[in-house]
Amino acid sequence: MAHNADTAVTTNRPTAQPVVLRNWQQVVDKVDFAFQPIVSPHTGHVFGYEALLRCWDSAGFASIQALFDTAWETGNLHSVDMMLREKAIKKFARLPGATRLKLFYNFDNRVIKTEDYQPGQTAKLLSDAGLERDTIFLEISERHDISNAQYLQDILVRYRSQGFKIAIDDYGSGFAQLRAIYECEPDIIKIDRFFIDGIDRDRRKELFVTQINAFAHMIAAQVVAEGVETREEFLCCRRLGCDLVQGFFLAHPSIELPEQTDTIKIAADLAADNRRQTERDDDVVRSYLLDTPALPSDINPVDILTYFQHNPDISLVPVVNQNGEPLGVVRDSEFKSFIYTPFGRELLQNPANRTNIKRFLRRCPVADIRTSLSELLETFVNTNAIDGVILTENGRYLGVLDQSALLHAVNERNTLNARDENPLTRLPGNSAIYRYAANALSNTRKRRFAVYFDFDNFKPFNDRYGFRQGDRAILLFKDILGKVLSQNDWFVGHIGGDDFFAYVQSVDFEEAIAAVKRVQSMFDEQIKSFYDAETREAGYLTGKGRDGIEARFDLMSVSAAMVRIPPERSDITLDHISIAAAKLKATAKSSPTRFASACYEMPGTNDEIAQIPA
Template sequence: MKSKWLSIVEKLDYAFQPIIHSHSGKIFAVEALLRNAEKISKIDDIQSIFDLAFKDDYLYQADLLLRDKAIKKFSEINIENLQLFYNLDNRIIHTKNYSKGNTKKILSKYSLNKNIICYELSEKGTLKEQDALIEMIKTYKSSDFCIAIDDFGIGVSGLKLLYFSQANIIKIDRFFISNINTDSKKKLFCSSIINMAHTMGMKVVAEGVETLKEFYTCKNIGADFIQGYFVQKPTVNVDEIKPIYKEILKYIIQEKRTNEILPIADEYIQYIVPFNINSSLHSLFLYFKEHSNNHFAPVIDDYENLVGVIYEVDIKKISYSQYGLSLAQNKSYSSQINQYLKHAMSIEASWGIDKTLEIFNHDPNSSGIFITKANKYSGFIDLRSLLQLSHKRNLEIAENQNPLTKLPGNKQIELFIYKSLKNREKFISHILYFDFDNFKPFNDFYGFRQGDRAILLFAELLQKKYPNDTFIAHIGGDDFFIGIKNSTIEDVYALTKETLDEFRESAKNLYNTVDKQNGFFCGKDRFGEERTFKLLSCSCAIIEISSNSKKSNFDYTLNIMKKYSKNLERPICASF
């Protein structure tokens, strides 16, 4: 059997596909992808190789041969601080020959650090395979390996897996990335997953990015890493792997999106000297002695990646004991330093103030948040600074939001329009102006409290219907504003029509039974004359801002559109 599989593995090769940082174009990792399956008799595809190995009861041994082959070829890439994403078959955990420690032996063989490897475990498969997946994650996490969940979103366990897995990285499946720039449902799904993953301390890879618009959308909804043909197709030639993808960097610079992500000022970030995970326990004692004001140590690996935190209180029992120093100098005991390592709440600097505060609010008992830049340790924001930052941000929000709906007000609206017009050569924007129909007589007849309920109903509906990255604002009274970037007019129109229809139906519940049944109510018009009015509805004017738009025509076009929209039961669209 060994001879058979040595022959099979000999015929196979590995191609590497880069995974890059979405905000810099720098390479983060490469994924190892098997090639040459067609050279093996009676094999149709890559999956068939693993199915055959499983049938031969040789799955784990075959995987070790492939693992050695992938790691050996990876060692030929001359790029520092690079990770290898290696795919594992979930069934390995149930093979009788499975044992721990083999990866470390292979890495040692090629003089590679343990931190370079990240195991990809696929979410797709049957319920039985999901159990194997969770067991695999626990097993490899217990050995301190980086874990990525592949094909996220198409498996049967979904959010349950996200909750229980404690993976380091999730990779959103290509299905959800394809045409994400024009599919509002995909954008909503992915942005929600990214937000949840970030809150739980996980990073996100957008898989299968093939176009510039997909790249921009994934980057701007918060994906940390990008992988796909848009960056580079898988290559068997390691010399084609680059430390930075300058073409991607050019696109990032060209876009220069001044979106609503507010950077964290340096004044709130303090640099706490980190401790290397590969140092001795004795060195850790000396660290706390030298840095006597530190009650904890941020822990990094040899590549300066943040891997966790060690609290002084957890080692005091040993450090103050009679034999503590002797134990710490003992190599066999010092190797157990991982037992003191705790999870570190961290955020990427590029996530900005609002997401930092959001993540902190999920664990208010934390003493602070660590900051990373492209995964590398950068600093720490303590509790006092977070509270100051939160207070300052709340004041800023309160000054610029509508007091009833708590939505952004006219200052942010003006800024959005300004940015959209300024960047019209780089991306398309859509501006939506909403105005209730027959709101004044309704407000006069039913009272301002019921009028406020109508306004709040509409505000909540907008936030429910439109994707998370939509700019939703309240001009005042019954006038609302929405700004959308990088969507098609067809998608914007369809979603808006659906929203207006839903509001028309929901607003009926604000009327008494008789008026609701009649479909109208009696009230006074602006001249004090008694007449009938239709039930509440809403008009919408949609304006597209593109490279063909002229700034001087904006105000005129908007006024005309607002006027004509009042006579229609559906949105009205125009470009200028």
């Protein structure tokens, strides 16, 4: 099939005389490959490495593209590319744990138009290096014209028939049409850096990435966010559902091979912080996960029939490779339909078909076990995933979540959350706040901050405009907290009434203060619309205070008391912080900025909080 596809593509290579091959060997000897990790934002686990060409200037070229263009124009592109692939694969094989990692190799799709193109050479290179065929992801850049669905299909047929994976690189930067991607179903879509740069501050980019995630999961592809350079971009990409991330924030490309390839520390630390907040979803999903035994990809198809006969309640079975990574599913209905066709059993027992499971394999959405239930539910809706979703842990098959299990899991999560939520704002209530704080405070961090928010002049407002309008003011503040603090992974809870709690770690002190003050200023501006025009113009209203005495009250605002928690202490509790914050709130309410911050000191000393100027 691959040979026939080769002849179907016309060759329009320039007819320039080839350069002497040994000169190209000298070029290949001078260049090198740097490796940059591609990481799960849910765990910090390293999925694979992209091989990036380096030292091309030492070989006499102005850019990487110039090297490949010259090879193409002189008729040597295929030979040069194969020498480079060999070099990249050999170096990749020296990585610790290379057999469980994936190699992303940038593939110039003009290679298949060369006259000397021959399938099978990459498979031999991988075999010689002790690697399986599905180790490599061939990255097709959208910067070259791949808008022709048939042309892209030809590429996919060629390489998928050899057992390789395909990734669309630089998605959103060039020529590709959604139809071409939809019809050809790549294994991975890498979103171009342009859409990741500043995504935490750009709503349009956020919407674009959200839609690409939904589209990719609909065709059972994974998404890599390329060029992640800041903590905020990392957290935003994780929140939007990107499966993998890559960029300077995690690691720069390095020619030197890393000593370990299990996890990237900065991503693992952020993932650990997030797990403490989402552990309830994780626990609920695990309790409803269907532990359906998976089949190996080299199984004899005859044994699949035996499997379904022994497991009549299973309607589909996942198929995994030698590393336990899911490849897709085999549906009971389709498999039996094939058997019941004329000569179906005979074809199944034919020795030529006994090791070929591909004809029965169907793609299925895949998600990490730590994906939130909300995201899993969205995947079901967007993909019409009648089979369910395969769940993995560190890339390995874990189980299946079908529609019934998902609905039960969502219902249980909602029931559990309702017990701990504030009924008005649906934010975590006191029990959830204490549970979160106990986990967070027991783990030392270099930078940790707890903030208590309290409304000013809320009672006079409530007396004048009624409790319903007071509830709307509280909901306004809840929305502002969500908009400002979600980008930095704050935990936000509603203590009750007009009191709120927030906690963040691993951000700078100045950054934490800036976020709190932004919350205050946004509330100051937006709450004005809740007053009548006359009161807004006057800047105050007249009413009775808590002492029952008639007085003038300024428009409503919010005071904030921020406690800075010592990094080395693991014995501080929420009760300790509450006592310190109560003292700070009095200072904040009397301050023109309505803000006060302090370092928490040892309980029982003369001064339990060391004041910091607001």
